[in-house]
Each structure stands twice: as C-alpha cells, then as structure tokens.
Amino acid sequence: MVQSLDRSQGRLGGVTAGATATPATFTGNRGLQLEEPLIFEMGQPGRCGVDLPEPPKAKDRLNGLRRAGEIGLPGLSEPQVVQHYTRLSQKNYAIDMGVYPLGSCTMKHNPRLNEKVARLAGIGDLHPLQPVSTVQGALELIDRLAHWLKTLTGMPAVAMSPAAGAHGEMCGMMAIAAALAAKGERAKRKIVLAPESAHGTNPATAAALGFTVKPIPANDRGRVDLSALKAALGPDVAAIMLTNPNTCGLFENEIIEISKAVHEAGAYFYCDGANFNAIVGRVRPGDLGVDCMHINLHKTFSTPHGGGGPGAGPVVLSAALAPYAPYPWVVKDGDTWRIAEEGASVGSAAPLGRLKAFHGQMGMFTRALAYIMSHGADGLKQAAEDAVLSANYVMASLKDVMSPAFHGPCMHEALFDDSFLKDTGVSTLDFAKAMIDEGYHPMTMYFPLVVHGALLIEPTESQAKEDLDLFIGALRSLADRAKSGKDVEAFKAAPQFAPRRRLDETLAARKPVLRWRPSNNPPEGDPLKQAAE
Amino acid sequence: MRYLPLTDADRRDMLAVIGARSVDELFEDVPASARLLGKVAGLPDHQGELEVERTFQTFAAKNVSPATAPFFIGAGAYRHHVPATVDHMIQRGEFLTSYTPYQPEITQGTLQYLFEFQTQVTLLTGMEVANASMYDGSTATSEAVLMANRITRRHKAVISGGLHPHYRRVIETAARWEGFSTAACQGDADGLEDLIARVDKESSCVVVQNPSFFGHVRDFTRLAAACHAVGALLIVVVTEVVALGLIKPPGEMGADIVVCEGQSIGNGLGFGGPYVGLFATREKYMRQMPGRLVGETVDAGGKRGFVLTLSTREQHIRREKATSNICTNAGLCALAFTVHLTLLGEAGFRRLAELNHAKASELADRVSSVPGIELVNDSFFNEFTVRLPGPAAPVVEALADRRILAGVPVSRLIPDDPAMENLLLLAATETATEHGVAPLVAGLKEVL
Numbered sequence: 001m002v003q004s005l006d007r008s009q010g011r012l013g014g015v016t017a018g019a020t021a022t023p024a025t026f027t028g029n030r031g032l033q034l035e036e037p038l039i040f041e042m043g044q045p046g047r048c049g050v051d052l053p054e055p056p057k058a059k060d061r062l063n064g065l066r067r068a069g070e071i072g073l074p075g076l077s078e079p080q081v082v083q084h085y086t087r088l089s090q091k092n093y094a095i096d097m098g099v100y101p102l103g104s105c106t107m108k109h110n111p112r113l114n115e116k117v118a119r120l121a122g123i124g125d126l127h128p129l130q131p132v133s134t135v136q137g138a139l140e141l142i143d144r145l146a147h148w149l150k151t152l153t154g155m156p157a158v159a160m161s162p163a164a165g166a167h168g169e170m171c172g173m174m175a176i177a178a179a180l181a182a183k184g185e186r187a188k189r190k191i192v193l194a195p196e197s198a199h200g201t202n203p204a205t206a207a208a209l210g211f212t213v214k215p216i217p218a219n220d221r222g223r224v225d226l227s228a229l230k231a232a233l234g235p236d237v238a239a240i241m242l243t244n245p246n247t248c249g250l251f252e253n254e255i256i257e258i259s260k261a262v263h264e265a266g267a268y269f270y271c272d273g274a275n276f277n278a279i280v281g282r283v284r285p286g287d288l289g290v291d292c293m294h295i296n297l298h299k300t301f302s303t304p305h306g307g308g309g310p311g312a313g314p315v316v317l318s319a320a321l322a323p324y325a326p327y328p329w330v331v332k333d334g335d336t337w338r339i340a341e342e343g344a345s346v347g348s349a350a351p352l353g354r355l356k357a358f359h360g361q362m363g364m365f366t367r368a369l370a371y372i373m374s375h376g377a378d379g380l381k382q383a384a385e386d387a388v389l390s391a392n393y394v395m396a397s398l399k400d401v402m403s404p405a406f407h408g409p410c411m412h413e414a415l416f417d418d419s420f421l422k423d424t425g426v427s428t429l430d431f432a433k434a435m436i437d438e439g440y441h442p443m444t445m446y447f448p449l450v451v452h453g454a455l456l457i458e459p460t461e462s463q464a465k466e467d468l469d470l471f472i473g474a475l476r477s478l479a480d481r482a483k484s485g486k487d488v489e490a491f492k493a494a495p496q497f498a499p500r501r502r503l504d505e506t507l508a509a510r511k512p513v514l515r516w517r518p519s520n521n522p523p524e525g526d527p528l529k530q531a532a533e
Numbered sequence: 534m535r536y537l538p539l540t541d542a543d544r545r546d547m548l549a550v551i552g553a554r555s556v557d558e559l560f561e562d563v564p565a566s567a568r569l570l571g572k573v574a575g576l577p578d579h580q581g582e583l584e585v586e587r588t589f590q591t592f593a594a595k596n597v598s599p600a601t602a603p604f605f606i607g608a609g610a611y612r613h614h615v616p617a618t619v620d621h622m623i624q625r626g627e628f629l630t631s632y633t634p635y636q637p638e639i640t641q642g643t644l645q646y647l648f649e650f651q652t653q654v655t656l657l658t659g660m661e662v663a664n665a666s667m668y669d670g671s672t673a674t675s676e677a678v679l680m681a682n683r684i685t686r687r688h689k690a691v692i693s694g695g696l697h698p699h700y701r702r703v704i705e706t707a708a709r710w711e712g713f714s715t716a717a718c719q720g721d722a723d724g725l726e727d728l729i730a731r732v733d734k735e736s737s738c739v740v741v742q743n744p745s746f747f748g749h750v751r752d753f754t755r756l757a758a759a760c761h762a763v764g765a766l767l768i769v770v771v772t773e774v775v776a777l778g779l780i781k782p783p784g785e786m787g788a789d790i791v792v793c794e795g796q797s798i799g800n801g802l803g804f805g806g807p808y809v810g811l812f813a814t815r816e817k818y819m820r821q822m823p824g825r826l827v828g829e830t831v832d833a834g835g836k837r838g839f840v841l842t843l844s845t846r847e848q849h850i851r852r853e854k855a856t857s858n859i860c861t862n863a864g865l866c867a868l869a870f871t872v873h874l875t876l877l878g879e880a881g882f883r884r885l886a887e888l889n890h891a892k893a894s895e896l897a898d899r900v901s902s903v904p905g906i907e908l909v910n911d912s913f914f915n916e917f918t919v920r921l922p923g924p925a926a927p928v929v930e931a932l933a934d935r936r937i938l939a940g941v942p943v944s945r946l947i948p949d950d951p952a953m954e955n956l957l958l959l960a961a962t963e964t965a966t967e968h969g970v971a972p973l974v975a976g977l978k979e980v981l
Binding site: 034036038039040041043045046047048049050052053055056057058059060061062063064065066067068070071072073074075078081082084085086088089090091092093094095096097100102105107111112113115116117118119120121122123124125126127128129130131134135136137138140141148151152158163164165166167169170174177178186199200201202204205206207208211213250251252253254256259261266278279281282283284287288305306307308310311312326327341342352353354355356357358359361362363364366370373374375376377378379381382383386387388389390392393395396397408409411432434436441442447461462463465466467493495498500501502503504505507508509512513514516522 | 672
C-alpha cells in the first residue's frame with residue numbers, strides 16, 4: 001500500500017517530466033531549499049522509528065473486534081523522521097527568524113524559559129484526575145495566574161477553562177445569556193451589536209447562541225459611532241461585542257460613554273481582549289465598564305502560536321457575571337486547594353455548565369505565568385508601551401509613502417489602506433507577497449473589512465530599532481517600486497524566492513484533496529515527479 | 534528587561550520621528566478617568582530566569598509526579614511514553630513560533646504536516662476526510678453534535694451512558710445555550726445499554742464512545758444501521774486513540790463522524806491540556822465540517838503545495854453564517870501527534886496497542902484476584918472498571934497517601950449516583966511495570 005521512491009533515478013524516477021517548470025537540479029532541490037515528499041511516499045514495510053518490547057502473553061479481551069487488515073501507516077526509521085520534519089520546518093517563516101508583523105495576531109518573542117518550566121516533572125506530566133492532594137502545587141499555579149489576570153484587568157473573577165480566544169468568547173457570551181436568563185430576559189433580548197470592524201469570531205459566536213447580530217458603523221476616525229450605537233440600543237439588545245483597542249489599532253476614546261449607554265439600556269459589554277497587549281499595565285478594562293473579556297494568552301502573554309494553536313482564552317468577569325462562570329474552578333480552603341466540579345458544593349452559584357474536559361490549558365497557563373513573572377508589573381507596562389511606540393514609529397516612518405487609514409496616533413498596530421497603490425496595478429495582495437521576497441512575513445491583509453485593501457502592521461515590542469529600520473526601508477522601497485509602475489509584473493509574480501510561488505487556492509477549493517491516497521501522485525511539473533533524464 | 538530590545542536612546546529617537554514628547558501622548562485616547570498612574574498595584578516587578586524557574590520548581594515539588602509513583606489513571610487522558618524526537622521537533626522555532634499558515638508560500642512546513650496529520654487521522658478512524666485538528670476530544674464531540682444538527686436539521690442528540698461524563702456535560706452546555714435538546718442515558722457501567730431503542734425520527738445523532746468510559750469494547754454496526762434507518766447520524770468518540778491500533782475502526786462500523794482525543798500520541802498529560810481533537814467524517818459531509826482544512830494544490834510553477842481550503846465555512850469569511858466560531862486548531866499538538874505516529878508507523882503502532890492491551894489484561898487478572906474486588910468488564914482495551922466492596926473515593930485517597938496513584942473513582946465524574954460509588958477505573962499502558970503493579974495490589978489488600 002505504501003509506495004516508495006526510487007532515488008537513484010531522481011525523485012519518483014521513471015515518471016515523465018511535466019511540461020511546466022523544469023528543475024535545474026537532479027534532485028529538484030535548490031541549495032538549502034529541499035523538496036520533500038510526504039511520509040506516505042517514503043515508508044518501507046519493516047522500518048520502524050521505535051523499539052518496543054514483545055507484548056507479554058495475556059488473555060485477549062477485545063470482544064472479537066480485532067482490527068483486520070492494514071491501517072496503511074508508513075514505516076520510517078528515526079533518522080528519516082528527524083530529517084523529514086526538519087526539512088519541513090525549514091519551509092516555514094517564524095518569529096524566531098525575524099519581524100513577523102501580522103496585525104491583530106501579536107507575534108512577539110516566545111521565551112524558551114516558558115517551554116522549560118512547562119516541561120518540569122511534577123508540572124508537565126501531571127494527570128488531570130490525580131487525587132487533589134497530589135496536585136496542590138498545580139492548583140496554586142493556576143490560582144497565581146488567575147490573580148495576575150484579575151489584578152491586571154481590574155476584574156473580580158476569571159474563568160480559566162476556555163481553550164482559545166473564540167472559546168473564551170463563547171464562554172463570555174454564554175455567561176451573558178445566563179445572566180439574562182436569570183432575569184427572565186433571554187427571550188426578549190435577542191440582538192448583539194458588533195462594530196463592522198469586528199473579528200469574524202464575534203458574529204459567529206453570537207449567532208451560534210441564537211442572537212441576531214446587528215452591525216454598528218464606524219465614524220470617520222475609525223471608532224464606534226456613538227450616536228449610531230445609542231440609536232441601536234433598546235430593550236431588545238443583549239450585549240455589545242467590542243474589541244478595544246479596536247481592530248483598526250485605535251483606542252475607543254468614547255469607551256466610558258459606550259459602556260454607560262450599554263448598561264443604561266440593560267445590556268452587557270463584552271470586550272474582545274485580543275488587543276489587550278497594547279494596554280496591559282496602563283489601563284484596566286474593569287475601569288472601562290467591561291462585563292467580561294477574554295484574554296488570548298497566546299497574544300498578550302506570549303504562549304507560542306505553534307502554527308495555529310493551541311491557544312488559551314481565560315475570561316475575566318464582572319461581579320454581575322461571576323456567578324455564571326463555568327466549571328471547574330480552583331478554591332482555597334484554609335491551606336488546601338481543591339477543584340470545584342459538578343456536584344461539589346458551589347453555594348448559590350448557577351454555573352453556565354462546562355466548556356471542556358478537565359481544567360483548562362494548563363500548559364499555556366504555565367508558560368503565560370512564566371512570561372508574566374519574568375516581566376513583572378514594570379516590564380509588562382514597558383512591553384505595552386514599546387509595542388505602541390514601535391507601531392507609531394512604523395506608521396510615522398511610512399506615512400509619506402504609504403497611506404495611513406486614520407489620522408492621529410495608533411495603539412499597537414498601524415493600519416494602512418491601499419490608496420497609495422491606486423492606479424499602480426499593484427494590489428494589497430501583490431504588495432504583501434513581494435514582502436516575502438524581501439525576507440518578511442507579510443502584514444495582515446484585507447482586515448479589518450472597514451478599510452479598503454487594508455494592510456495591518458503589528459511590529460510588537462520584540463524588535464530592535466535596527467530591525468524595524470531595515471523593515472521600514474524594505475517597505476519604502478516596495479512602495480516606491482509599486483508607484484514607479486515599472487515593476488508590476490514582478491509584483492504579480494511574487495514571491496519568487498520562497499519555497500513555493502503563489503498557490504492555486506481556487507483549484508484547492510474546487511477539487512478538494514484533503515488526504516494522501518496511493519493514487520494522488522505529485523502533479524505534473526512537480527520536481528518530485530521529474531525524472532532524471 | 535531581557536525580552537525588550539529598545540534602549541532609552543532608541544525610545545527617544547523613535548519619539549522624535551513620531552513627533553511626540555513622551556509615550557504618554559500616544560495613549561491620549563484613553564479617557565483620563567481610566568489612566569493608571571504608575572504601575573498596577575500589588576504585583577511584583579520583573580525577575581531573572583533563575584528566580585522564575587525556582588518558583589516553578591516550588592510549584593512542582595508540591596505535586597506527585599506520575600514518574601515517581603505507581604500510576605494507573607486514565608479516564609480520558611493516558612500516560613504513554615513519548616519519544617525524545619517528538620519534543621525536539623515541536624520545539625523547533627520554525628514550528629513553535631509560526632502563525633496559522635495564512636501565507637502558504639512560507640508556511641509549507643506547517644501545511645504539509647497538517648496534510649499528513651489529516652491523512653493519518655482518516656487511516657486510524659477508517660473515515661474518508663479529516664480536519665486539521667480541534668481543541669480537544671470534548672470540544673470536538675460537541676462540534677460533531679452541532680454538525681449533525683446542521684446536516685439533519687434536527688435538534689435532539691441521544692447520548693450514550695458510556696460517553697465520558699465531561700464530554701456529556703460539554704454537549705449539554707452547548708445544548709442549553711445554543712438551543713437543542715439531549716437525551717442522555719445513565720452511566721452504563723455494565724456496557725449493556727440498548728441505544729437502538731432510543732433513536733427515533735427526531736434524533737439528529739447518537740453519540741457513543743468506544744472503548745466506552747467504563748472500558749467496554751463494542752460493535753456499533755447495528756446501531757449505525759438503526760440510526761441511518763431513521764435519518765440520524767452515528768458519532769463515535771474515542772478517548773484512547775491507541776485503541777485504534779487493535780480494534781475495528783469506527784469507519785468500518787458505519788460511523789458518520791468520528792472524534793478522538795489524540796493526546797495519547799505525542800502529547801504529555803499536562804494536567805489536562807493542551808490536547809488535540811481529531812475529527813473525521815464522510816466525504817459527503819466535508820463542507821459541513823468545523824475547523825481548518827488543508828488541501829493539496831499546485832503553485833504558479835506547477836509544483837505540489839498545500840493551502841488552507843474550503844474556508845468559506847469559517848468565521849473569518851462567513852462571520853455569523855460560519856459552521857462554527859472556531860478560529861484556532863491545536864497545530865503544535867497535531868505536529869506532536871504526527872511525528873510520534875510517523876515514528877511508530879504501522880508496525881510500531883500495532884505493537885504499542887498490543888502492549889497496552891496485554892498490560893491491562895494482566896492488571897485486570899491481578900487486581901480482580903484481590904478478595905472483594907470484582908472485574909466489571911468482559912471486554913476492554915487498556916482500561917477497565919472494578920467494583921470494590923465499599924466507596925472507591927476513600928480507597929484512592931488512602932492509596933495516594935501511600936504514593937500510589939490508583940485510578941479514578943467513577944464518583945468523581947458521576948457524583949450523586951449510588952450505583953457508581955464503589956466503581957474504580959484502572960488503566961495500564963506500556964508504561965506499567967511490575968514495580969507498579971505489585972505495590973498497587975498490596976496496597977488494595979491493605980486498605981480494603
């Protein structure tokens with residue numbers, strides 16, 4: 001079932017060369033850019049990357065349901081596995097390699113100390129259902145992080161179990177639904193207001209809970225239009241979901257008026273805390289009238305993004321919403337820690353339920369706490385200020401060649417529209433792809449939706465000024481080239497120097513191939529399919 | 534501060550370019566009443582690596598590491614040996630510190646391993662397509678029910694009493710707030726429940742677990758047929774994915790959606806997370822799946838490459854019409870899964886499963902020979918239920934005092950049910966040794 005390559009004849013020897021690009025090398029490799037097959041094209045029966053003992057003779061108790069036939073997993077030795085995944089890793093851009101200015105994603109430095117402490121014996125290897133007497137230190141650790149999160153946000157309670165930011169949104173909005181239900185208003189208040197610039201998760205979360213999402217327009221300064229908001233508020237509104245600083249990288253300067261108006265209308269204020277990293281130590285969301293806010297530990301507190309997770313999304317809650325926090329939570333009785341779970345005594349509380357098995361993303365808690373303790377109250381504040389300073393520096397250094405979307409200082413990210421590319425023939429996408437050839441990961445493109453052809457740059461606090469200057473120089477050069485009108489083809493063809501050129505996403509969606517099968521060989525033109533002739 | 538590269542001179546120069554006198558000017562949009570003067574009160578200042586590490590060692594010292602005690606705990610999370618290569622690979626910065634692969638030209642590493650992961654998941658489960666992972670098994674199960682509701686346009690999920698109680702509560706929480714109903718069976722300790730009688734034309738799906746929470750291995754082929762006869766879907770949950778090396782895969786039983794907790798392969802226990810949810814289904818339901826999908830395509834030069842695809846299902850495109858609000862997957866945990874499973878391969882994965890089953894079978898014989906202890910299961914993989922002569926929770930506590938981590942009392946997860954009070958779940962993986970089994974058996978004899 002597993003097919004192999006005849007390497008003596010080049011990759012997939014014997015297959016006819018395609019009509020398109022012919023590699024200049026026998027292997028298809030170009031220097032350190034190595035072409036790599038799938039594991040399913042590399043395996044050999046009889047190879048194995050682990051040595052396990054012969055199972056002892058014991059009674060078979062499988063109820064006659066023994067698996068028949070091959071599973072189809074390839075067999076590789078350990079060195080092959082190491083080489084394969086090392087080669088794959090080298091096809092990735094990463095924060096460890098340089099500026100990763102992906103707006104709204106907060107690609108800051110991931111300290112390795114955090115990885116080390118997360119793996120300590122007695123932390124990384126604990127079972128979630130060990131007797132509580134054997135995990136007292138783990139519960140204390142969770143409570144220590146909870147204390148920091150509550151103090152930094154000025155909120156009285158925190159739900160630790162949500163597994164990611166969007167999961168935290170679900171938790172917060174369920175808490176709001178629970179509070180409304182307790183007041184007998186769940187059926188009456190069906191509308192959730194969200195700015196047009198909101199993250200897609202906000203409307204998706206609200207809709208999943210049966211709310212109708214009503215967009216609130218922005219004013220010409222990129223903030224919520226307060227009068228439009230006031231007009232939309234009424235006895236049918238459950239909540240507003242608002243990111244602050246918002247997705248345009250701007251602080252909602254009328255936030256106090258907004259929260260006041262929301263509360264006066266009997267609704268709740270859900271704050272999307274994705275951008276909390278801009279204000280940690282300088283502003284406490286509790287002072288802004290927030291009822292609940294999720295904290296992306298992988299953004300503000302630097303737990304690694306890992307190629308798309310795992311994340312963690314604890315939710316801080318106001319006194320009004322705290323009673324509805326989901327199971328489980330950590331309680332201290334005298335000198336002993338315990339876990340409040342279903343069935344355990346929880347007083348008069350009416351928890352909204354359970355969002356996840358076990359107790360939350362402990363591995364992320366450990367890393368976030370190590371990051372927080374390393375920075376301390378002083379360093380967290382400095383980090384927020386440096387992030388804001390760096391974003392404003394980038395904006396100020398580019399404003400004459402690119403087009404800032406709004407006037408005035410930004411917070412942690414600088415937003416541009418595509419008017420500087422008008423009539424050049426170069427699109428935001430082309431511009432972003434050209435950055436790849438300059439050795440950078442592109443900024444966030446086409447988000448937020450309220451700005452035409454948006455380019456959202458978040459440098460974070462982790463870059464040295466020299467590196468920001470080189471980055472700025474590269475963008476200035478690209479902007480000049482785009483405007484010169486001479487290089488349009490080069491922009492359209494970018495990237496040229498990456499492991500792959502632009503990929504055909506339409507083909508991928510029209511004829512989805514979501515798994516390897518023995519029949520789906522590499523396409524014509526792929527170096528893996530080129531015969532050495 | 535070691536993580537902050539800007540010097541005071543840099544900051545002054547940058548402010549000059551910006552045209553601001555101080556960083557405070559950049560925060561001028563913050564309402565005066567909400568501006569913090571000085572630092573947040575009551576929190577310590579920054580610390581060096583040594584000091585931070587010491588704090589964590591102090592936390593660790595207050596716990597009992599499973600490596601230092603006889604260990605038989607499972608119930609949805611399993612202690613397996615993870616090869617050193619796995620942790621090395623996932624700590625490579627190019628994987629660890631990369632974002633979601635939205636720029637495929639420079640994230641082929643992530644995209645290719647996710648494509649390999651998706652393929653591995655289809656092979657293990659016997660299904661046609663799989664996504665690029667979910668938060669964990671429990672949230673994946675809840676998403677599977679929501680998907681079944683969308684496909685059938687029905688709003689009632691039938692839940693087996695063999696489903697992990699936390700998973701059941703996660704579904705019930707979604708049901709309560711997202712507006713559907715559940716019909717959950719009592720804890721099925723004996724593995725004899727008849728679900729065929731419970732599925733009807735109102736049901737969107739039946740959710741079963743194999744092996745069940747209590748360890749029973751069952752064939753759901755007839756149940757699948759009964760579901761399909763009334764237009765409902767069969768969702769099979771696997772919380773111990775190593776079992777799929779030895780038992781008939783859910784796909785061969787007629788399952789429509791299979792979700793697994795993938796922690797056992799490549800991922801440590803980590804006190805409950807982060808783990809990795811596996812999610813697989815039939816090709817015809819592909820566009821109703823939640824979460825990210827990686828697909829194969831070609832680049833402008835005709836070379837094979839991989840991209841995130843079918844994203845019109847997802848929140849960042851569809852917003853309130855998305856199939857799910859999920860944004861992230863469990864990328865790095867999926868990598869750990871893929872690297873470990875690649876090391877194992879066909880031969881290693883099967884042998885690992887055999888080893889687990891043999892160790893558990895031996896443990897069952899040894900434990901059930903203790904007077905007063907009765908083995909509940911006729912069938913199991915690497916975990917089974919025993920009935921003690923009295924409540925299980927104090928027995929587990931008494932053994933913990935002797936530094937023996939002796940399984941999970943069922944009453945911890947199903948409180949307030951007298952039928953569960955004396956039941957104890959015991960698991961044995963390839964990590965079990967005679968040095969652990971002997972003290973467990975001796976300890977049980979002592980405390981009973």
